[in-house]
Amino acid sequence: MTGKRGPGRPPVHDEAWTKVTVVLFNRQIAFLDRVAASIRAQSGAAISRAQLIRALVDAMADADVDLTSARSEQDLKATILARLGRYRG
Numbered sequence: 293m294t295g296k297r298g299p300g301r302p303p304v305h306d307e308a309w310t311k312v313t314v315v316l317f318n319r320q321i322a323f324l325d326r327v328a329a330s331i332r333a334q335s336g337a338a339i340s341r342a343q344l345i346r347a348l349v350d351a352m353a354d355a356d357v358d359l360t361s362a363r364s365e366q367d368l369k370a371t372i373l374a375r376l377g378r379y380r381g
Contacts, residue, residue: 314345321341324341324344324345325341327339327344328340328341328344352372355375357371357372357375358371359371359372
């Protein structure tokens, strides 16, 4: 290759990755946007929705929370909140 970069943004990942499409509710997108805006206002760092989602997934993986008994999205949420000590029923 001649060193010319192709179209689009430069790669920023240090490991193999796959682009996926995930359906989120509008309220979830609004939450991600509020978090990103708060981070930017507080620290000046521009954090994307994708970075927030990847960090949440990695944090769950590192926390080693057993989700195998979950039978629904609500069960998953309750288990995660209980592990965080924030379950409100």
